[in-house]
Amino acid sequence: MFPAAFDYQSPATLDEALGLLAERGDDAKVMAGGQSLIPLLKLRFAQPQLIVDIGRIPGMTEIKRDDGHVKIGALARHVDIERSKELAKLLPVMVEAVRWISDPLVRNRGTLVGSVCHADPSGDWGSIMLALDAELVARSAKGERVIPIDGFFEGPFTTTLRSDEIATEIRIPLPTGRAGGSYHKLERRVGDFATVAVSLQIELDGNKVKKAGIGLTSVGATNIKAKKAEQALVGHELKDDVIAESAKLAAEAAEPKDDIRGTAAYKKDVVRVFVQRGLKAALGRAQEVKA
Amino acid sequence: MRVNGAERSGDVEPRVLLVDFLRTNLALTGTHVGCDTTSCGACTVLLDGEPVKSCTLLAVQVDGREIKTVEGLANGAALAPIQVGFHEEHGLQCGFCTPGMMLVASALLERNPNPTDDEIRWAISGNICRCTGYMNIVKAVQYAAKMHSEAAKAPAAAAVAGGGE
Numbered sequence A: 001m002f003p004a005a006f007d008y009q010s011p012a013t014l015d016e017a018l019g020l021l022a023e024r025g026d027d028a029k030v031m032a033g034g035q036s037l038i039p040l041l042k043l044r045f046a047q048p049q050l051i052v053d054i055g056r057i058p059g060m061t062e063i064k065r066d067d068g069h070v071k072i073g074a075l076a077r078h079v080d081i082e083r084s085k086e087l088a089k090l091l092p093v094m095v096e097a098v099r100w101i102s103d104p105l106v107r108n109r110g111t112l113v114g115s116v117c118h119a120d121p122s123g124d125w126g127s128i129m130l131a132l133d134a135e136l137v138a139r140s141a142k143g144e145r146v147i148p149i150d151g152f153f154e155g156p157f158t159t160t161l162r163s164d165e166i167a168t169e170i171r172i173p174l175p176t177g178r179a180g181g182s183y184h185k186l187e188r189r190v191g192d193f194a195t196v197a198v199s200l201q202i203e204l205d206g207n208k209v210k211k212a213g214i215g216l217t218s219v220g221a222t223n224i225k226a227k228k229a230e231q232a233l234v235g236h237e238l239k240d241d242v243i244a245e246s247a248k249l250a251a252e253a254a255e256p257k258d259d260i261r262g263t264a265a266y267k268k269d270v271v272r273v274f275v276q277r278g279l280k281a282a283l284g285r286a287q288e289v290k291a
Numbered sequence B: 001m002r003v004n005g006a007e008r009s010g011d012v013e014p015r016v017l018l019v020d021f022l023r024t025n026l027a028l029t030g031t032h033v034g035c036d037t038t039s040c041g042a043c044t045v046l047l048d049g050e051p052v053k054s055c056t057l058l059a060v061q062v063d064g065r066e067i068k069t070v071e072g073l074a075n076g077a078a079l080a081p082i083q084v085g086f087h088e089e090h091g092l093q094c095g096f097c098t099p100g101m102m103l104v105a106s107a108l109l110e111r112n113p114n115p116t117d118d119e120i121r122w123a124i125s126g127n128i129c130r131c132t133g134y135m136n137i138v139k140a141v142q143y144a145a146k147m148h149s150e151a152a153k154a155p156a157a158a159a160v161a162g163g164g165e
């Protein structure tokens, strides 16, 4: 298989890339790791006239801590997250989750920001970013804007990013105090997309939950932020009845379909079970953190 | 681009995949096409030392960079340790997956000279073998790891022997 013909540019600076998109954005596609885009081009599900390869733009591979955030550049690959000592310390849930994404070869090319922009409802990073309340930084020739991840996904493979914009980094607020997260994924075989996956993050104030994040993968038209299930936790101790109520609300927020990976009813139940397990795991981890 | 240490160039359309450039333009047919959908790893090459799927990379993306294919493993007639390992431990049957397996394994040994069986299994988890089975492949990688560590010890031993004279 090979793609339909296209023009290819690999600009050396961000400004040059933004200039190309300002002119031809509607006919163009940005390429980062290409691990979702190239398969789509080969199947001819995407036939852009121009590919703007941002892979050679310097300064976008960083993962760094910066006033209350971790910033992850557009070219930081899955493998960079897997090996990041900083993230293992600050947001271990990301390092745990990345090992569930595809296989080592795809992780050597694919990027977190690319995954989020791709907006596959079965993608893992989207729900992790929803649980962590991340923000995306988007640049165009006209300037920069910061987009909260909640509301960024509009539908399968569609986001609020404009065709003249490049997402330059994602910012994740650092949890304060005692916090913990976990990621639970059901897949049919190593490297497969999720049948169901659930991302959890909690922050404690004493024994009570101060902040909670719950993101759902593969159970709707987009990655879903289970807000009612999050709210059911805030202000409470994580006792069994509180956990059960939140898990029930998360299952209600899921909108899965019957497919080869399972029935809708089964997937909803997996959400419920994963939220229960995940909250207990996240609580255990939060309690290990010294205040 | 540099392929197996030599400068190679070609004029290709942007849509040409790296695997097709290697196989068709450079006649390096050791890089295989299995699934053509980024799933099997038969097309694995090393890009600047890291294993990637060449069916999911455009040749133009590699402009100016370093590629290693299975043809670049041996040093003339001398097989690389990973090749000796696959030979000794019967790590292949039909050989279709073998170039990818050996390249992934050689990149692993470069970063981690003494991998556990688990680490080897993890490293090859993006490469599918449909006939040998993974037991012997893991053994083959362990064999190569042992060859590497013995080779690393040998010069030191020789130096000690030399110094003793």
Ligand SMILES: Cc1cc2nc3c(=O)[nH]c(=O)nc-3n(C[C@H](O)[C@H](O)[C@H](O)COP(=O)(O)OP(=O)(O)OC[C@H]3O[C@@H](n4cnc5c(N)ncnc54)[C@H](O)[C@@H]3O)c2cc1C
Pocket: A029, A030, A031, A032, A033, A034, A035, A036, A037, A038, A039, A074, A100, A101, A102, A103, A106, A109, A110, A111, A112, A113, A114, A115, A117, A118, A122, A123, A124, A125, A161, A165, A166, A167, A168, A191, A192, A193, A194, B037, B038, B039
């Ligand atoms: C076999 C296989 C299995 C996989 N399994 C999983 C899995 O289990 N879980 C999972 O989450 N993912 C999985 N993936 C997808 C993988 O994680 C991709 O790496 C990821 O989805 C896309 O990242 P990329 O950098 O390769 O993006 P690209 O392929 O380069 O781009 C994807 C899309 O995002 C846009 N885009 C990319 N970067 C930017 C940017 N900075 N600004 C604006 N737009 C941008 C592109 O225009 C394109 O539309 C799998 C992929 C394969 C091939």
Ligand code: FES
Pocket: B032, B033, B034, B035, B036, B037, B038, B039, B040, B041, B042, B043, B044, B053, B054, B055, B056
């Ligand atoms: S041919 Fe490239 S992964 Fe199968």
Ligand code: FES
Pocket: B091, B092, B093, B094, B095, B096, B097, B098, B128, B129, B130, B131, B132, B133
């Ligand atoms: S040796 Fe035949 S596929 Fe692996």
